[in-house]
Amino acid sequence: VTGDFAAGDLCLLADARGRHYLIDLRPGASFQYHAGTLAHDEVIGNPPGTVHRSSRGSRLVSVRPRLVDYVLEMPRGAQVVYPKDLGAIVHWADVAPGHRVAEAGTGSGALTLALLRAVGPTGSVLSVERRPDHLAHASSVIGRFLGGLPSNLRLAEGEIEEVLSGEVVDRVILDLPEPWSVVATAAGALAPGGILAAYLPTVPQVMHLHDELRRSRRFVDMETMEILIRNWRLDGRSVRPESQMVGHTGFLTFARVTAAEMTPDADDPAAGAGPSEE
Numbered sequence: 429v430t431g432d433f434a435a436g437d438l439c440l441l442a443d444a445r446g447r448h449y450l451i452d453l454r455p456g457a458s459f460q461y462h463a464g465t466l467a468h469d470e471v472i473g474n475p476p477g478t479v480h481r482s483s484r485g486s487r488l489v490s491v492r493p494r495l496v497d498y499v500l501e502m503p504r505g506a507q508v509v510y511p512k513d514l515g516a517i518v519h520w521a522d523v524a525p526g527h528r529v530a531e532a533g534t535g536s537g538a539l540t541l542a543l544l545r546a547v548g549p550t551g552s553v554l555s556v557e558r559r560p561d562h563l564a565h566a567s568s569v570i571g572r573f574l575g576g577l578p579s580n581l582r583l584a585e586g587e588i589e590e591v592l593s594g595e596v597v598d599r600v601i602l603d604l605p606e607p608w609s610v611v612a613t614a615a616g617a618l619a620p621g622g623i624l625a626a627y628l629p630t631v632p633q634v635m636h637l638h639d640e641l642r643r644s645r646r647f648v649d650m651e652t653m654e655i656l657i658r659n660w661r662l663d664g665r666s667v668r669p670e671s672q673m674v675g676h677t678g679f680l681t682f683a684r685v686t687a688a689e690m691t692p693d694a695d696d697p698a699a700g701a702g703p704s705e706e
């Protein structure tokens with residue numbers, strides 16, 4: 429969304445101390461906080477970046493929330509993919525404009541929003557969720573950020589293993605506890621060369637997924653990583669890392685699907701030999 433703020437838009441108000449407040453602009457409504465009130469009508473019709481004064485004289489700047497702001501501020505049902513991981517998932521799974529992406533579970537819809545952005549209007553996202561309450565919550569979260577549900581998003585209630593069979597997609601992105609149970613279906617649904625990504629909190633889950641990917645003989649280029657972001661504090665001459673950071677969220681695993689089974693060739697001299705560790 430660009431241009432001046434209009435009624436119904438999402439707006440992020442920031443004060444001089446960096447505190448943020450997410451509001452939905454409604455004519456006649458008023459934002460209240462510890463430093464007074466601000467009429468929404470003072471924001472509506474003005475461009476983002478405008479500096480306002482609260483009823484008690486405090487400055488507030490109105491901007492459009494970034495997707496990462498929204499993910500941190502939005503009401504959550506299921507645990508969301510944390511912003512530091514959203515970008516990595518989109519880039520390492522190489523989700524690009526025009527792609528057909530299948531995702532599960534929808535959860536709170538944070539990853540769905542990132543995927544919709546990456547595929548653009550020429551791509552599509554099929555998001556599957558087994559819990560109707562989570563699906564309803566995600567639907568309102570996504571609609572609130574985008575000003576309605578886009579026509580290239582299909583929200584489906586059910587088990588990903590069932591919904592995915594019969595589909596043809598370019599990417600399968602899994603944020604659920606047992607992604608290994610989806611590997612065979614994903615191998616059938618992914619176009620050759622397509623990519624599977626999974627987000628998992630614990631090492632045993634990552635090991636189980638790798639075992640299943642290897643057993644299927646349909647995946648290559650398996651990679652697992654974690655993303656650590658250390659913010660810095662810049663305060664005069666005190667320039668140093670913040671003392672607190674987001675430690676662990678989840679491990680990211682990626683693998684590429686092949687058109688046929690890949691087994692080591694019997695006449696391959698390297699067959700059976702793992703990488704040397706010197």
Ligand SMILES: C[S@@+](CC[C@H](N)C(=O)[O-])C[C@H]1O[C@@H](n2cnc3c(N)ncnc32)[C@H](O)[C@@H]1O
Pocket residue numbers: 506507508509532533534535536537538539540556557558559562586587588589603604605606
């Ligand atoms: C951690 S949440 C997903 C959060 C989401 N990625 C986000 O960023 O908001 C996991 C979700 O997967 C759903 N789920 C678990 N197994 C599933 C399956 N086999 N098929 C569909 N949904 C599933 C759960 O109900 C839950 O809502």
